[in-house]
Amino acid sequence: MSKQEKEPMFSAKNMKYLTGPFSANNPVIVQILGICSALAVTVQLKPAIVMALSVTVVTGFSNLVMSLLRNGVPSRIRIIVQLVVIAALVILVDQVLKAFVYDVSKQLSVYVGLIITNCIVMGRVEAFALGNKPWPSFLDGIGNGLGYGLILVIVAFFRELLGSGTLYGFRIIPESWYIANGGFYSNCGLMLFPPMALIIVGCIIWVHRSRNKDLQEK
């Protein structure tokens, strides 16, 4: 950036960092990152939302911190520094979850800790924060976290609705419809298995690609 004039905080370019990862540059369905946790935590909507927020916080602040440090860290040891920053943030998030939403934190089990190894976090720090100013980096991190969360929530929506008949813990499909109660309906048990999450992610990619022709591979 050669121009030294001050940019407005929410300029069009900065907003693009924030909203780009929602669709055209989505970390899960375009860059295919962070799939493993997307399969693991999406059985129900509530843990998925908590996970999405946690990852958003971690990506946002790790980008911010690394961008602030980017001129002081020798590039040979930058991975170590990144890991320390990310791990510290993840432990913070983990402690907060344990303190305020203990049951969800138990459901998420190791996957909160595994945010450290989530490829999206490291990927954004490496690819963006090390070469950009703090504010755009922060927006980019938040945007990627939310883009990841968006997919998580969509997958969890279908898995919880079709697999358990509930949404966010509230019953959507009436009990009286079930075969056990003399009805005709039965939950799709396959939705509770991780493979089905992969298939739903596949469907999202399918729909997304057919709407964005420029992403289609020849």
Added chain:
Amino acid sequence: MDKIKPAFSKGGKLGFLESTFDAFETFLFVPNTTTTRGAHIRDANDMKRTMIVVVVALLPALLFGFYNTGYQHFLSQGVPPEFWASLWFGFLKVLPIIVVSYAVGLGIEFAFAQMRGHEVNEGFLVSGLLIPMIMPVDIPLWMVALATAFAVVFGKEVFGGTGMNVFNPALVARAFAFFAYTPMMSGETVWIAGLTDGTGVVDGFSGATALEQLGTTGTMSYSALDAFLGFIPGSIGETSTLAILIGAAILLFTGVASWRTMVSVFAGGLAMGYLFEAIGLTTYPAWYHLIVGGFAFGAVFMATDPVTSAQTDKGKYIVGFLTGALAVLIRVVNPAYPEGMMLSILFMNALAPLVDYYVVEANISRRKKRVKLAK
């Protein structure tokens, strides 16, 4: 027919329905375009005739399935089963499942063909009949519809349609139904029509399949002859080994299915069965495995699927043998899955290309050595 054809060709006023029209035309008549060049064996057959042969081969098992559905139903009600009454009852029971399977599957198939501008492929003629035959009688129709839709879209169309699929679509449908709606696909009550309601059932009547009995107690309450002829509870088309063997004879006589696969599946199952008998894991004769459950049905109609099975002759022996062996292994060792045939065929579907690859590679290196020796 020829008169209305122009309306459906490109530019005609109904041009967008070209695929649909083409499907019906070639279904009813011999296609106008036949293979004239390339390394194809020229023959009066096209894929539609091949598929029809398979459908014909399925008929004995299907007819027996009708009869057995009624027979088991009347038996469970304590009414002496009469032949025609049983046949008619089973027909009324099974027909809706077949209609749903065909309507959903063909609907999706036609929609995809239209969207992509392909011809409609006729692979579903067989799959659409196979799906009802491997379902329990009492399954709700909407589950059949959902399983069929899943199988056609994710088992077939995402790979590029008929001929490109890695897995046998009918088995994908059954696997989907099995894992998604386990209570409706296993247990003691689903195999006989009317048993889930529990009304008017004779006291002490058990609907457990022969396989489930063998798995839990090591014996079955049916004679081996009954199991061979098919007078046992089970999925609609799988019970009668005799009817399946008639179908197998038709397939082999017309050369549609590979005898290599069939024979080696049976050999694999027997070998594994005898092994388990020898080490004392099972107490019943090993050949029971071949006549109960879906073993024979899978071996004859599923494992021989020309698309998903191995392509090389050696590969067919290997894949077939492993399919049979794996099926018995799952049956005996894993109590959660009394029927191992479905999983073992799907698993070997996934491995078949790998086996083919090594068979071809081995052949190449063998011939290279021969060239070196000659020099």
